[in-house]
Amino acid sequence: MIEIKNISKIYNENTVPVQALNEVNLRIEKGEFTAIVGPSGCGKTTLLNILGGLDTPSSGDILIDNANLHQRSSSEMIAFRRDHIGFVFQDYSLMPVLTARENVEFIMELQGKSKVERNSRSTELLTAVGIADKAEKLPNQLSGGQQQRVAVARALASKPKLILADEPTANLDSKSTTDLLDIMRQLNEKENITFVIATHDQRVMDRAKRVIRFDDGKIIEDEVSEKNQASSL
Numbered sequence: 001m002i003e004i005k006n007i008s009k010i011y012n013e014n015t016v017p018v019q020a021l022n023e024v025n026l027r028i029e030k031g032e033f034t035a036i037v038g039p040s041g042c043g044k045t046t047l048l049n050i051l052g053g054l055d056t057p058s059s060g061d062i063l064i065d066n067a068n069l070h071q072r073s074s075s076e077m078i079a080f081r082r083d084h085i086g087f088v089f090q091d092y093s094l095m096p097v098l099t100a101r102e103n104v105e106f107i108m109e110l111q112g113k114s115k116v117e118r119n120s121r122s123t124e125l126l127t128a129v130g131i132a133d134k135a136e137k138l139p140n141q142l143s144g145g146q147q148q149r150v151a152v153a154r155a156l157a158s159k160p161k162l163i164l165a166d167e168p169t170a171n172l173d174s175k176s177t178t179d180l181l182d183i184m185r186q187l188n189e190k191e192n193i194t195f196v197i198a199t200h201d202q203r204v205m206d207r208a209k210r211v212i213r214f215d216d217g218k219i220i221e222d223e224v225s226e227k228n229q230a231s232s233l
């Protein structure tokens with residue numbers, strides 16, 4: 001599904017260029033639940049940003065379902081991201097003036113979906129992440145764990161094939177982390193959504209089907225966990 005071919009990224013903004021990714025090759029199949037791990041600065045966020053079309057590689061190609069991601073024009077890229085990729089960030093990144101429901105529905109509004117359709121989908125998603133009763137609350141009326149659940153529901157609103165999550169559990173307590181991982185794994189199993197998660201969190205690694213370890217912009221280990229495949233859920 002996703003083929004990362006010889007991707008390198010060099011940041012030239014400072015006097016000394018930084019090579020964040022160094023000829024990375026990787027194939028991620030549909031339905032994977034993959035953790036990208038490694039020390040701070042090893043290139044995890046850079047990889048996710050390039051995979052999500054938020055940043056461009058210095059060289060190399062990314063193919064998603066055989067189509068070259070970065071050969072799109074900027075308007076095509078915006079539409080592709082909106083329709084096919086969901087993002088979950090460490091700081092939740094919810095819009096503070098919108099309720100949980102409105103945050104979830106925002107992308108559907110951009111897609112031109114009717115109010116009835118938006119409402120039914122947001123109810124379904126907020127129920128799936130266990131906070132339907134908080135639909136009319138603003139983000140600052142919710143706990144961190146609840147806000148991250150809204151962020152996951154929002155990421156799913158456009159029915160994406162791929163969710164990219166950057167340190168989604170970094171600000172969560174243990175119970176919220178377990179709950180969030182349960183929700184993400186269930187979505188992965190039931191709807192075959194591919195998850196790629198950059199993380200330092202051992203609890204995420206323990207639940208991942210595959211753990212890819214980076215160091216200094218390169219893959220140094222790529223391990224599939226037999227115990228975390230679907231049958232063990």
Ligand SMILES: Nc1ncnc2c1ncn2[C@@H]1O[C@H](COP(=O)(O)OP(=O)(O)OP(=O)(O)O)[C@@H](O)[C@H]1O
Pocket residue numbers: 011012013014018019020038039040041042043044045046047198
């Ligand atoms: N916009 C930028 N300009 C210059 N250098 C950058 C930029 N973004 C990242 N870098 C550098 O690229 C390297 C990889 O950064 P990246 O954020 O991808 O690492 P990371 O593995 O996600 O780190 P962390 O775990 O701390 O989030 C680091 O050396 C970082 O300082």
